Amino acid sequence: MPFPTLVVQGGTVILPDRLLEAGAIICREGRIAAIGPASDLKFPADARVIDASGGYISPGFVDQHVHGALGCDFMDGDADSVRTAIRGHTRHGTTSIFPTTTTGTPAQIAVMLDVCEEVQREWKPGDHARLAGVHLYGPYFASDKIGAHPRGYERNPDPTEYLAAFERGIVKVATCAAELPGAEAFYREAVHAGCLATCGHSNASWTEMLRAYHAGMRHVDHFWCAMSNVRSVRDRFREPMQGSMAEFVIMYPEMSTEVIADGCHLAPELLEFAYRMKGARRLCLVTDANRALDMPPGEYLIGPRDTGERLISDGKVGRMPDGTGLASSIVGMDHMVRTMVSQTSAGVLDSVRMASLTPAERTGVDREVGSLEIGKLADVLVLSADLHVQRVFTSGVECERS
Numbered sequence: 001m002p003f004p005t006l007v008v009q010g011g012t013v014i015l016p017d018r019l020l021e022a023g024a025i026i027c028r029e030g031r032i033a034a035i036g037p038a039s040d041l042k043f044p045a046d047a048r049v050i051d052a053s054g055g056y057i058s059p060g061f062v063d064q065h066v067h068g069a070l071g072c073d074f075m076d077g078d079a080d081s082v083r084t085a086i087r088g089h090t091r092h093g094t095t096s097i098f099p100t101t102t103t104g105t106p107a108q109i110a111v112m113l114d115v116c117e118e119v120q121r122e123w124k125p126g127d128h129a130r131l132a133g134v135h136l137y138g139p140y141f142a143s144d145k146i147g148a149h150p151r152g153y154e155r156n157p158d159p160t161e162y163l164a165a166f167e168r169g170i171v172k173v174a175t176c177a178a179e180l181p182g183a184e185a186f187y188r189e190a191v192h193a194g195c196l197a198t199c200g201h202s203n204a205s206w207t208e209m210l211r212a213y214h215a216g217m218r219h220v221d222h223f224w225c226a227m228s229n230v231r232s233v234r235d236r237f238r239e240p241m242q243g244s245m246a247e248f249v250i251m252y253p254e255m256s257t258e259v260i261a262d263g264c265h266l267a268p269e270l271l272e273f274a275y276r277m278k279g280a281r282r283l284c285l286v287t288d289a290n291r292a293l294d295m296p297p298g299e300y301l302i303g304p305r306d307t308g309e310r311l312i313s314d315g316k317v318g319r320m321p322d323g324t325g326l327a328s329s330i331v332g333m334d335h336m337v338r339t340m341v342s343q344t345s346a347g348v349l350d351s352v353r354m355a356s357l358t359p360a361e362r363t364g365v366d367r368e369v370g371s372l373e374i375g376k377l378a379d380v381l382v383l384s385a386d387l388h389v390q391r392v393f394t395s396g397v398e399c400e401r402s
C-alpha cells in the first residue's frame with residue numbers, strides 16, 4: 001500500500017474556523033479521513049501514530065511568491081536546483097509551493113517552466129512540498145519599480161511569450177504592472193488560463209488599476225513593496241493627486257494582497273493595518289524568499305545564476321548592495337506566521353489561515369489543499385507550542401527535514 005494510515009494526535013488542531021484542543025486527525029490513502037476530539041475517534045489498528053506533544057496540528061503552508069532557498073534560485077535552470085530550493089522551504093512548513101520567476105530573457109523563463117514541469121511530474125509524496133504551479137512574476141515590470149530584480153530584462157507583456165507560457169497549464173499566478181501597454185490583454189488571458197491575475201512592481205494610478213480590475217486583475221504583490229503610492233503617482237501625472245495601488249487594494253473588497261512578514265520589511269503597525277483592512281480572507285503571507293534562506297550571511301544573486309542581480313544577506317534580510325532598499329526575505333513561512341502572531345492581533349487561527357487556506361483559495365488549489373478538512377490531501381504539519389516546525393507530511397507521507 002503506497003500510503004500508510006496515519007494518525008496525528010496530542011495537540012490543538014488548526015481547523016479553518018476554529019482551534020480544536022486535544023484533537024486528532026486520521027489520514028488514509030493520502031487524504032484526511034477523520035478529524036475530531038481524540039477521545040471521540042477510533043484509531044485504526046494499523047495506523048502510524050504521531051504525537052504532537054501539546055503543540056499544533058496545522059495545515060501545510062502554501063507559498064505563492066518565492067524565489068529560492070539553500071543557495072538555489074528557481075531561475076537557475078536545472079531541476080536539482082528547483083528541488084533543493086523547495087526542500088529548503090519544506091523544512092519551514094511549506095507543502096504547496098509556487099516557484100516564482102524573476103525578470104530574465106525569454107529563454108531563461110521558458111527553461112524555468114520546463115524544469116518546474118519536470119519536478120512536478122516526478123514528485124512523489126514525502127519528497128518535499130508539492131509544486132502546485134508557477135508564479136509568472138517577472139519580466140513584465142515597470143522600469144521605475146523594478147526593485148532588486150535583474151535590470152535590463154524587464155519588458156512590456158509579449159503575447160507570443162505569455163500565451164505559450166499559459167498554454168502549458170502550470171502557470172497559476174501571473175503578474176504584470178498595470179500601466180504597461182498590453183497589460184489588460186495579459187490579465188484577460190491570464191484569467192482565461194485559470195490564473196490569479198496580479199499587479200506588481202508597478203507605479204500604476206487608480207485609473208490604470210480600475211482598467212486592470214475590469215480585465216480581471218484581483219491581487220497585488222507584496223503590499224507597500226515596489227508598488228505605487230499617492231506620491232509616486234503624482235510624479236507621473238502631477239496634480240490633482242490621484243489614488244494609487246494602495247488605496248485601490250484597500251477600497252475594493254475583491255482585491256487581495258500579500259505581506260512579507262519577516263519583521264524586516266514592514267513594521268508591526270503596517271502588518272496590523274493590512275490585516276485589519278483586508279482581513280484574513282484577502283491577505284496572504286508570502287516568503288518572497290531568495291536563495292540566501294538558511295545560508296550564511298554574504299553576497300548572493302536574485303534571479304538566474306549567470307545574469308542575476310547582486311544582493312547582500314545580513315543574516316536577517318536581503319539588501320541591495322548600494323543600500324537603497326531591501327531585496328526580499330531570507331526566512332521561511334513559519335517565521336512569517338510567528339511574526340504575525342507576535343506582532344499583530346491576528347492570532348494563531350488567522351495567521352495560519354493567511355499562510356495556507358487564503359493563498360490556496362486565491363490560487364485556485366483550495367479544493368485539494370490549504371486546510372485540514374475531510375477529503376483534502378493530507379498535507380499536515382506538527383508545530384511546537386511556539387510555532388516551530390517539528391514534522392511535515394505531504395499526502396500523509398513524512399518529508400525528511402534534513
Ligand SMILES: [Zn+2]
Nearest residue numbers: 147221222226
Ligand atoms: Zn517583488
